[in-house]
Amino acid sequence: MPHDSHDHPHALLPPEPALRVKALETILTRKGLIDPAALDEIIDTYQNKIGPQNGARVVAKAWTDPDFKAALLEDATPVVADLGYYGRQGEHMVVVENTPEQHNMVVCTLCSCYPWPLLGIPPGWYKSDAYRARAVREPRKVLAEFGVSLPETSSVRVWDSTAEVRYLVLPMRPEGTEALDEEALSALVTRDSMIGTGLPKVPA
Amino acid sequence: MxxxxxxxxxxxxxxxxxxxxxxxxxxxxxxxxxxxxxxxxxxxxxxxxxxxxxxxxxxxxxxxxxxxxxxxxxxxxxxxxLPGDVADVQSAWEDAYLTTPHGQPVRLPQRR
Incomplete structure (x- = not known):
């Protein structure tokens, strides 16, 4: 919003949609349907507490603990809930593993379903029509635009999220990371590598 | 990218x-x-x-x-x-912003 440095005679008027949201909030609060303190808590959680670091922790643990990984691939929902990551919308979490033969990539063609507890709020491009339409139609081309080129021998599988099922990609552990502990490994796990539009960082 | x-x-x-x-x-x-x-x-x-x-x-x-x-x-x-109520409250907020001196907290007037 443009904001000049000269003195405003009155408070700066928020944009029109912001006023519409304020109106809804006021009405719902007056009716006791929502609590303003709960709104602040939700925003704080999504802005500061939930993000790709959660998913990265899960991935690093799977790279170092075979039993954990087996359980994660079997049924991720209770496994990540044990770590404190559970869906506030009651969704089911599915982890799909990248292998030399198969690369996985996640999209939501309907809207923008996303594993919030593990990755936070999706980036703008994930919500764009372009990604949502093209990820299914031409995944390799989309991957190339993200700088990911896969060997010809690797197939690409695209997983379409729904309100009930959210996917997380378990990327392959980079080579040369045998000596790293879980914490150091989790620093290599990028958000995009867990959506499947990127690969983990390689240790310097 | x-x-x-x-x-x-x-x-x-x-x-x-x-x-x-x-x-x-x-x-x-x-x-x-x-x-x-x-x-x-x-x-x-x-x-x-x-x-x-x-x-x-x-x-x-x-x-x-x-x-x-x-x-x-x-x-x-x-x-x-309801849409009518939303429009009323929205314009009340707009008035509140336009009549509150800059730097003061913006509040809706007390409801009658």
Whole structure:
């Protein structure tokens, strides 16, 4: 919003949609349907507490603990809930593993379903029509635009999220990371590598 | 694309404060049991589909416009927030902003 440095005679008027949201909030609060303190808590959680670091922790643990990984691939929902990551919308979490033969990539063609507890709020491009339409139609081309080129021998599988099922990609552990502990490994796990539009960082 | 992202500052979770507000209102209503999330997602995806027919949505501001539109219609249908009431309260907020001296907290006048 443009904001000049000269003195405003009155408070700066928020944009029109912001006023519409304020109106809804006021009405719902007056009716006791929502609590303003709960709104602040939700925003704080999504802005500061939930993000790709959660998913990265899960991935690093799977790279170092075979039993954990087996359980994660079997049924991720209770496994990540044990770590404190559970869906506030009651969704089911599915982890799909990248292998030399198969690369996985996640999209939501309907809207923008996303594993919030593990990755936070999706980036703008994930919500764009372009990604949502093209990820299914031409995944390799989309991957190339993200700088990911896969060997010809690797197939690409695209997983379409729904309100009930959210996917997380378990990327392959980079080579040369045998000596790293879980914490150091989790620093290599990028958000995009867990959506499947990127690969983990390689240790310097 | 991914190389640039590592060098650039991380993108904010919500680009505009009202994006965060409308998101939080929706999540709060869902958590209070006003609707199930799949029901929300179905309605929201309908709005996105409709809006995406005329232009390509970029997943930014237009995404949250669609979100707000969906929520308004949903709450109107539920009778939780009727369009006339929303318009009244909206213009009351607008008046409050335009009549509150800069730097003072903006509040709605006490209801009669």
């Amino acid at each position: 991914s190389d640039c992202a590592e060098i650039a500052a991380p993108e904010p979770v919500f680009a505009e404060p009202w994006h965060a507000q409308v998101f939080a209102v929706t999540v709060a209503l869902n958590e209070a049991g006003r609707f199930a999330w799949p029901e929300w997602a179905a309605r929201f995806s309908e709005t996105l589909k409709r809006n995406g027919l005329s232009r390509d949505l970029d997943g930014g501001d237009d995404y949250f416009h669609a979100w707000l539109e969906t929520l308004e219609v949903f709450l109107a249908e539920q009778g939780a927030a």
